[in-house]
Structures are given as structure tokens and as C-alpha cells.
Amino acid sequence: MRLFIAVDVTEEVRTAVARQAALLREANCDVGWVKPENFHLTLKFLGETPDGRLDDIKASLDLIAASRAAFELELRGMGCFPERGAPRVVWVGAGAGRDALAAVARDVEGAMEDLGFPREQRDFAAHLTIGRVRSPRGAERLRHRLEAEADTGFGRCVVDEIRLYKSTLASGGSVYDLLHAAKLGA
Numbered sequence: 001m002r003l004f005i006a007v008d009v010t011e012e013v014r015t016a017v018a019r020q021a022a023l024l025r026e027a028n029c030d031v032g033w034v035k036p037e038n039f040h041l042t043l044k045f046l047g048e049t050p051d052g053r054l055d056d057i058k059a060s061l062d063l064i065a066a067s068r069a070a071f072e073l074e075l076r077g078m079g080c081f082p083e084r085g086a087p088r089v090v091w092v093g094a095g096a097g098r099d100a101l102a103a104v105a106r107d108v109e110g111a112m113e114d115l116g117f118p119r120e121q122r123d124f125a126a127h128l129t130i131g132r133v134r135s136p137r138g139a140e141r142l143r144h145r146l147e148a149e150a151d152t153g154f155g156r157c158v159v160d161e162i163r164l165y166k167s168t169l170a171s172g173g174s175v176y177d178l179l180h181a182a183k184l185g186a
Contacts, residue, residue: 002167003049003179005061005108006040007101009128010157013075014039017092017154020078021130024090027145029138031090031131035173041073041094041128043105043162044112044120053115058180060111061162065182068104070160073097075128078149080142087139090131090146092154098126101159108162160184 009017018036025033046057076095080087094101105124113119133139164180 001049001051002169003046003057004042004165004167005044005046005057005112006042006163006165007073007104007159007161008040008157008163009073009075010155013155013157017075017128017130020092020149020152020154021090024078024131024142024145027138027141029133029142030135031133031142032173033131034129038174038176039128039130040163040165040176041101041126043101043108043124044117046112046117054179056115057112057164058182060115061108061164061180061182062186064104064107064111065162065184066186068100068107068184070158070184071097071100072156073101073159074156075154077151078130078146080133080146081125081127086136087133087142089127089129090133090142091127091129093128094126095153096156097159101126104159104162 014036074095074097075092077093081089102124162182166177166179168175
């Protein structure tokens with residue numbers, strides 16, 4: 001199974017982000033846009049994982065969640081990775097609450113490392129991926145439009161769960177199945 005750990009956003013945030021992403025599409029860039037129902041903030045990508053590891057992963061997420069209180073997260077701003085050169089990922093950023101999210105991500109990273117999953121080499125950057133750039137066609141137009149949206153607000157949501165998802169690659173895009181939800185503060 002291909003697994004990742006994430007937090008979800010509200011339907012209101014999804015709608016606001018999807019509305020802005022539709023405007024970005026008008027730039028006619030070669031971007032594979034993420035379906036709004038798949039919007040999330042990844043805390044840790046685990047990759048291919050044997051079924052036998054699920055119980056340990058779930059137990060670790062439950063322990064982390066029990067030690068953290070729910071918090072409010074603001075979704076704000078748009079940009080792309082990398083900051084210079086050819087863009088590869090189009091994202092919406094996090095404003096208020098991003099430090100709390102980063103703390104949860106650090107807990108998840110450490111717990112998963114204890115279970116044998118490799119530590120991420122890059123620092124955690126709170127973001128919601130909305131598109132993946134497939135070619136450089138229109139990249140400068142895209143960058144220009146993203147710069148204009150650097151401070152756009154998309155709303156707030158309460159982060160009260162850490163979720164474990166199974167990701168299945170399909171011809172119409174990835175399909176995510178929820179395997180476990182660990183309630184913060186429970």
C-alpha cells in the first residue's frame with residue numbers, strides 16, 4: 001500500500017482554493033491540477049508500506065494526537081516550488097497556525113523514523129499542493145499570476161485529526177482512502 005499522513009481542510013477552504021485554481025488555469029500552463037476533494041496538507045509520505053505495519057503506524061499516530069490539542073490553521077498565499085528555476089509544484093500556503101502544524105509534523109517525522117521510515121531530508125514546509133507542473137510551457141505566466149496571489153486568504157479550519165491515507169494511482173488521478181483518523185487531544 002502507498003501511504004501518507006496528512007491533515008484535511010474544510011469544504012469552505014477547498015471551495016475557495018478551487019475557485020482560485022480555476023483562475024490560474026486560464027494562464028494556459030501545462031499543469032496537472034489536483035481535484036479539490038484531494039486537497040490536504042501532507043505531514044509525511046510513507047510510500048509503499050506492507051499491511052503488517054498498519055497497527056504500529058496507527059498506534060503511533062494515536063499517541064501523537066493524544067499529546068496535542070486541536071488548533072486553528074489559516075490557509076493563505078500561493079506559490080510554487082522551487083522558488084527559482086522551473087516550477088514543479090503549485091501550492092497554497094499556511095498562515096496563522098503553521099507553527100502548530102510544523103510541531104505535529106515533527107512529532108510524526110520522529111515517530112515514523114522510530115518505526116523505520118526514512119527521515120525527510122528537507123525541512124517541513126506547510127503547504128497544500130494544488131497542481132504539479134508537467135512542462136515549462138507557460139511557466140513564467142504561472143509565476144507571474146502566483147506572485148499576484150502571494151497574500152490571498154482562503155479561510156481557516158480547525159485541525160483536530162491526523163489522518164492516515166492509502167493512495168491509489170488511477171488514470172483519472174489519485175484516489176485516497178482513509179485508513180485511520182487520530183483525534184487531537186483525545
